[in-house]
Amino acid sequence: MSTLKETAPHDPKQNRILASLPAPDYERILPDLEFIPMPLGWTMSESGDHVNFLHFPTAGIVSLIYELENGASSEIALVGNEGLVGVSIFMGGESMPSSTEVQSAGYAYRLSRKIMKREFALGGQLQHLALLYTQALISQTSQTAVCNQHHSLDQQLCRWLLMSLDRMHDNKLVVTQELISNLLGVRRESVTMAAGKLQKDGLITYSRGIIKVLDRSKLEMQVCECYGVVKKEYDRLLPTPSSK
């Protein structure tokens, strides 16, 4: 709508997996890539849903969440523009026991199940990258499991902030303490206290759903090893993290 050409026009290559595809693979699916916005709070799929699209986020953050019968829940992984959402499409299960929610608004390109399966069956680079990404996802999930068990909420909060930050373009996160508590599987009040400490120490400011990270390096000093382990594994497995 603006009269000026946008400085960062929507482009599938803003997703790192799509950006890493060789020209032939990329061009083969390009016509089938459909651009869609991912609004904040959108539940992309619920547990057990038959998944019809594979999403390649270009911006924003998607959370994979497990829910228990008593209403408790935990986030098991975070996905940004480095990855994709909907592994069950090419893994073959068609659905997963996790639900998928947009935790920070953004955009994605999506591919229908049919096209993705066709492309995957060719055994080309998209297959290779999708599987590598899935392995990275397994690592993130596993590390989260261990972290949940052994590390304090203070440390987990640092980890979560850093992981989210890595998937954002600025230092601002739009998320309430209530939501964080659901993702980390703890009480809202506990998050209030942990975030209060960080705020008091000047690492972040927190105001009604807006977190601003003021001192990233101090966060990195407090975070548990889990953040670094996962990041390192992502860097190892995924193409061109461009040193970020």
Add this chain to the structure above:
Amino acid sequence: MSTLKETAPHDPKQNRILASLPAPDYERILPDLEFIPMPLGWTMSESGDHVNFLHFPTAGIVSLIYELENGASSEIALVGNEGLVGVSIFMGGESMPSSTEVQSAGYAYRLSRKIMKREFALGGQLQHLALLYTQALISQTSQTAVCNQHHSLDQQLCRWLLMSLDRMHDNKLVVTQELISNLLGVRRESVTMAAGKLQKDGLITYSRGIIKVLDRSKLEMQVCECYGVVKKEYDRLLPTPSSK
């Protein structure tokens, strides 16, 4: 060595994935399947090791374990004859941040990385089953993460016993409380107490590394939903669980 033909000779088909392969796929890899014993306590691979073989257990239990810098650890998944060990070979990462330990002695057939990659690239049934199994593994890992966070040790112990039992042929587990504590990521004393309750209530007997499950149905009554959720997902994704 016995003069009698063994009643249950070693057979790759005792692994459920191998058993589900159509004849052509099966026969193509059969010459390359190498039978090996998996002795109790064997560390099949350490975190970061370059994995050279894909293992298809026919009996016994393998634990996937994450270790932290401070020596703490947690089991993130259990593998028996329903699955395979070494997903990084076909997922492409070649190694994983987890270590792999034989938690109950048994046997496996193994396939070299080279052969597995060749077979996987054909896009046949082994590819399909390997990916389906990997998806099931993701579910198990994720559910474990949530369970670690929200359920009591009492319930987690029941879950662990049942999951192990499902992968054994009898009702006897050979495992010390010390080992269980490492797998569940808690103190040994806590396991002593949880196991003591189960013993007192007559669900199990425990004696110097030998657990016998006396009343499986009572275990199933006490266990958290996580056991059932994972089992259901395994049944859904994997071939011919033969209603077990």
Add this chain to the structure above:
DNA sequence: CGTCCTATGTACGCTAGCGAACATAAATGC
């Protein structure tokens, strides 16, 4: 048959996080 080792049992104080109830304060809407 006594010694040593390993596995299990027990006790004590401590802390993180829970559950519930309530207080404030910033946005939002009429």
Add this chain to the structure above:
DNA sequence: GCATTTATGTTCGCTAGCGTACATAGGACG
């Protein structure tokens, strides 16, 4: 401008699991 809603802050008692220290008991082995 006032009421309502939403987000955050605070308190209090409680419990599961921790860390530590030590006790017992079954097997192994000399």
